[in-house]
Amino acid sequence: MIVSPSLLSADFANLSQDVAMCESSRAGMLHCDVMDGVFVPNISFGFPVIKAVAKIATKPLDVHLMIVNPQNYIGRVRDCGAAIMNVHQEACIHLDRTVAAIKAAGMKAAVTINPATPVVMLEDIIEEVDMVLLMSVNPGFGGQSFIDNTLKKVKQVRALIDTSSSQALIEVDGGVNERTGALLATAGADVLVAGNYVFKSSDPVGAITKLKNL
Ligand code: DX5
Ligand code: ZN
Numbered sequence: 001m002i003v004s005p006s007l008l009s010a011d012f013a014n015l016s017q018d019v020a021m022c023e024s025s026r027a028g029m030l031h032c033d034v035m036d037g038v039f040v041p042n043i044s045f046g047f048p049v050i051k052a053v054a055k056i057a058t059k060p061l062d063v064h065l066m067i068v069n070p071q072n073y074i075g076r077v078r079d080c081g082a083a084i085m086n087v088h089q090e091a092c093i094h095l096d097r098t099v100a101a102i103k104a105a106g107m108k109a110a111v112t113i114n115p116a117t118p119v120v121m122l123e124d125i126i127e128e129v130d131m132v133l134l135m136s137v138n139p140g141f142g143g144q145s146f147i148d149n150t151l152k153k154v155k156q157v158r159a160l161i162d163t164s165s166s167q168a169l170i171e172v173d174g175g176v177n178e179r180t181g182a183l184l185a186t187a188g189a190d191v192l193v194a195g196n197y198v199f200k201s202s203d204p205v206g207a208i209t210k211l212k213n214l
Contacts, residue, residue, distance in 0.1 A: 001181075002028035002191040003211045004062045004171065005204075007053065008044055009142045009195035015049075018199065019056050025208040029062040029083070031173070031193045036067035039091055040140035047080050054081025062193075064112065064173065066139045067091065071098040078105045086110040086133050089121050099128050110171065114139065115147050119156040126166045131191070132157050136184075137174030142195040146175030151187045158188035178210050185214040 005027050010018035022030055032053065035044040054061055060083030065073070070087040071094070077085050085107045092098045095111065102109040110131035113121060115138055122132060134157065136150035150172060157170050171191035172184050181192050192211050201207040 001185060001189075001212055001214050002169070003208050004029045004031040004191055004193045005198045005208060006031040006033055006142065006173070006193050006195035008033040009199035011199070012045075015053070016056055018204075019053055021204050022208075023056075023058060025205040026212045027059060027208050028191070029060040030057055031062045031064060031195075032082075034063065034065045034067060035140065039068045039088065040066040042140040047076055050077075050080040050082065060084060062086065062110075062171075062191075064133065064193075065091075071101065074098075074101050074105050074107075078107055082107055084108040084110050084131060086112045086131070088112045088114070088139075089125075090114055090117060095125055096128065099125060103128075103130075112173075115149065119153050119160065122157065122160060126160050126168060127164050129166070129168050131169040131171055133171045133173055133193075135174055136172050136176070136180070139174070143200075144175055146177075146180040150174075151183055154184060154187035154189050176211070178214075181211050181214050 035042045037043040062084045063082040064086040085102045099109045108130035112133035137144035169190040172189045173193035176192045176194040177197040198204050198207045
């Protein structure tokens with residue numbers, strides 16, 4: 001299992017300490033949630049913060065853009081130091097073009113779908129993407145409860161990958177903890193994003209290890 005701690009739940013006044021904690025842990029990447037107050041009803045952080053994190057992190061940055069028109073920011077996301085650029089299927093009219101542009105910019109391309117978006121929407125892009133990100137909460141806030149229907153969707157994406165030439169990883173984001181993480185591991189998830197479960201824990205490094213070992 002690959003663990004991607006979500007910095008949305010980190011202590012922004014001590015971000016370098018929280019990044020250092022992730023660096024010292026078995027986290028495989030660092031999840032950065034960008035929100036624009038339009039695609040989702042919240043605003044988080046943007047390029048300057050991602051740039052600052054990239055300066056002190058050696059692990060790949062997994063940037064999740066909860067914004068409209070993400071295709072307008074591909075170059076800037078790359079210049080911030082992102083390794084993976086996640087765009088929402090719901091935010092991209094020309095998803096195929098956007099995925100190609102992300103890869104041409106030298107990043108891995110991931111496509112994200114909301115809880116009510118069916119997996120069939122990925123059918124004609126699956127062979128082009130490096131990762132699928134399934135939202136297991138409605139995006140916009142950390143600390144929400146896991147939506148159980150996601151387990152079915154993980155199995156559906158796994159079947160889609162297995163019946164195509166896709167090598168895509170399956171990432172899940174929202175309400176992940178030891179219990180839901182175990183269910184997701186069984187269903188076939190490769191990458192677990194966790195915000196509150198990691199950063200609100202009294203032992204964040206241990207919490208990451210627990211998810212890693214699922
Ligand atoms: C939600 C974000 C998530 C969030 C997860 O909109 O995309 O990455 O930080 O937080 P938890 O793990 O607390 O649900
Ligand atoms: Zn996220």
